[in-house]
Amino acid sequence: MNNSFLAYIQKLEAMAFFSGYALVYTVILFILGNRRLKGKLSDRIISFLPTSYALISILFLGFQLKKLYPDYSFEHIQLTIQQPFLIIWGFLPVAFLIPALNKRPVLSLLHSCLFFYFVASDLFFQAITPSADNNIVKNDMRVLAASIILNLVVPGLITMLFLTFNYLKKHKPVIVKKLVNSSFILSLFNSKNHK
Amino acid sequence: MNHTCPSLNCKIPHHTFDNITQITNQTNIMKRFNKILMIALILISGVGLVVSCTHKNDPLPASVVTGVKISHGKHIHLAGMTLGDTTQWKFDKVHSAVNWSSPFLEVGADLTGKFNQFGIADLKDALMQNYNTTKQPVPDTSWAFYENEPAKTHFAGYIQTNQVNTGEPGRDGGCLITTFGTTKIVAGTQNLTVSNVAHIKTTSVAFDPLSNGYIATFDFTWQGGGSAQVTQSISGKLTYIPETQVPGATYSDFGLKLEFQINKADFGINNTEVADKVNIVVNANFNNK
Numbered sequence: 001m002n003n004s005f006l007a008y009i010q011k012l013e014a015m016a017f018f019s020g021y022a023l024v025y026t027v028i029l030f031i032l033g034n035r036r037l038k039g040k041l042s043d044r045i046i047s048f049l050p051t052s053y054a055l056i057s058i059l060f061l062g063f064q065l066k067k068l069y070p071d072y073s074f075e076h077i078q079l080t081i082q083q084p085f086l087i088i089w090g091f092l093p094v095a096f097l098i099p100a101l102n103k104r105p106v107l108s109l110l111h112s113c114l115f116f117y118f119v120a121s122d123l124f125f126q127a128i129t130p131s132a133d134n135n136i137v138k139n140d141m142r143v144l145a146a147s148i149i150l151n152l153v154v155p156g157l158i159t160m161l162f163l164t165f166n167y168l169k170k171h172k173p174v175i176v177k178k179l180v181n182s183s184f185i186l187s188l189f190n191s192k193n194h195k
Numbered sequence: 196m197n198h199t200c201p202s203l204n205c206k207i208p209h210h211t212f213d214n215i216t217q218i219t220n221q222t223n224i225m226k227r228f229n230k231i232l233m234i235a236l237i238l239i240s241g242v243g244l245v246v247s248c249t250h251k252n253d254p255l256p257a258s259v260v261t262g263v264k265i266s267h268g269k270h271i272h273l274a275g276m277t278l279g280d281t282t283q284w285k286f287d288k289v290h291s292a293v294n295w296s297s298p299f300l301e302v303g304a305d306l307t308g309k310f311n312q313f314g315i316a317d318l319k320d321a322l323m324q325n326y327n328t329t330k331q332p333v334p335d336t337s338w339a340f341y342e343n344e345p346a347k348t349h350f351a352g353y354i355q356t357n358q359v360n361t362g363e364p365g366r367d368g369g370c371l372i373t374t375f376g377t378t379k380i381v382a383g384t385q386n387l388t389v390s391n392v393a394h395i396k397t398t399s400v401a402f403d404p405l406s407n408g409y410i411a412t413f414d415f416t417w418q419g420g421g422s423a424q425v426t427q428s429i430s431g432k433l434t435y436i437p438e439t440q441v442p443g444a445t446y447s448d449f450g451l452k453l454e455f456q457i458n459k460a461d462f463g464i465n466n467t468e469v470a471d472k473v474n475i476v477v478n479a480n481f482n483n484k
Contacts, residue, residue, distance in 0.1 A: 023240060026233035033226060106225075109232075116236065123243050138247040144240060 007082035011118065012143050014083070014090050019115035020052075020147030021108065025049055028155070045159050046105065050096040052155035053108040057093035064090075089114065119144055126193045266409050267343045270438050272449060274315075274336040278484060281446065286315050286335035287480040292459040293354050294476045296338050297459075297469035306469050308361035310354040314384065315479065317351035318394045323387050332385040337396075340451065342435060345400040350451075352477070355386055356417075374466050376403035376420045389424060393417035393462075400433065411453060419462030427462075433453025446484045453477040 028049065032042035064087060065072075068080055081087050089111075095101050096108055119140045126137045275283020294314045296305040297471075316322070317337040324334035338350035356375040359367050372379055377391045397413040409434040416426040436450035453476070460471045 022232075023236045024228050026236060029229050033229070066294050116239075119243060120239050123239060123246060126246055134246060137243055141240075141243045141247040144243070 010083045014086050015115045016143045016146050018112050019144050020151040021112035022116045024151040025109050048155050048158045050102050050105045053093050054096035060090045164175045266268050270342040272340040281483040284481045287482050290480045292478050297473040301470040310358050311360050312355040312358040315352045318353050326385040348400040349397045351396040355391045417462045421463030448482045451479045
């Protein structure tokens with residue numbers, strides 16, 4: 001096992017988190033952008049996409065921290081992380097929790113396109129060199145499938161949470177309203193943040 | 196210049212109208228971009244899916260026939276002693292062997308050995324005696340082989356037990372002599388007496404249904420450690436190595452290989468140095484010089 005193999009594994013790990021987002025994003029935008037489906041909820045779901053992408057980035061951050069546990073020294077980080085730029089790129093979407101960036105979902109699409117580019121490039125090299133090992137493409141496709149599921153589940157969960165809180169806000173008195181009106185949850189689901 | 200909005204019945208400034216048109220155009224461009232990007236992403240993923248297809252769901256190809264293809268030629272080999280007659284096949288004793296093996300102490304790896312003196316002859320009672328010769332004491336002609344008619348195939352053979360050779364002279368000329376209930380080698384003689392020979396004679400030979408070989412059933416007779424000869428019917432696998440002209444020579448050669456197993460305890464051999472089951476392999480070569 002050498003460093004290039006570890007670097008390849010880390011690339012696959014990053015792709016597993018982010019590569020499916022571009023496809024999910026464009027499909028959701030295409031479906032919910034349809035005039036017939038246009039409505040408050042569809043707008044809201046679209047506006048949740050960057051937030052869900054940020055949450056996926058937090059999951060990625062947690063995954064990296066878990067891998068480094070229990071030694072978080074600089075030497076260990078340097079030794080463990082073989083793809084520093086890719087890992088840093090993977091942490092960047094946390095910034096989509098900032099309202100100013102959250103309003104620009106296209107940035108999350110552009111961010112994810114890098115990871116989809118890896119899939120496309122592997123596919124391209126497989127196409128131009130048929131003798132190449134197609135296990136690389138197999139790995140890419142498995143990782144892409146996992147990523148698509150992850151990127152569908154996370155916005156789905158956020159939407160369900162939003163609907164639940166919305167329902168509770170309308171139908172439950174006092175305690176739930178206090179909870180629902182708490183600043184953190186408001187900041188997440190405040191309609192003023194999403195346009 | 197202002198535009199009139201018919202639904203609200205009010206005037207809208209011209210620059211506001213331009214802004215709305217601009218935003219609508221931008222939205223349309225974004226939608227078109229999104230649609231093209233989506234199609235591209237789906238296409239790339241689709242191609243990837245096809246390329247990475249493992250075909251695990253495909254029905255498996257028909258299994259390769261692993262059985263041995265059984266085919267028997269029509270070679271017939273008959274024994275003879277006349278040198279130069281290519282129709283007569285002579286036993287090539289020098290290039291043949293009778294080997295045995297059995298797990299050491301009944302648990303270890305095989306202890307192996309061979310018998311230095313043996314022949315292909317039917318040892319009738321009258322022939323079982325001491326011969327003052329260093330050559331084969333009786334003609335090695337008690338055999339016939341029909342490749343495609345095994346019922347006609349027959350053979351008989353013997354070994355001299357005091358000629359056992361395990362590569363350890365102390366053992367071969369010592370304890371094994373006692374174990375086999377025989378006497379030591381006397382130089383210049385061939386001891387074919389009852390106490391010193393184990394001999395076989397076929398009772399039937401048939402095709403082996405599972406291989407290209409034959410199943411030979413024969414009587415195995417040996418006095419061993421007992422006081423009288425014991426005869427036991429044993430089956431073994433007989434393999435024919437077809438006749439082939441020896442490269443660079445004017446004669447041909449063929450081989451017969453007989454593999455079988457005996458239980459030494461059945462013949463009164465009770466030592467525990469080796470296991471009761473003893474595997475015996477006879478490699479016999481014949482030529483028509």
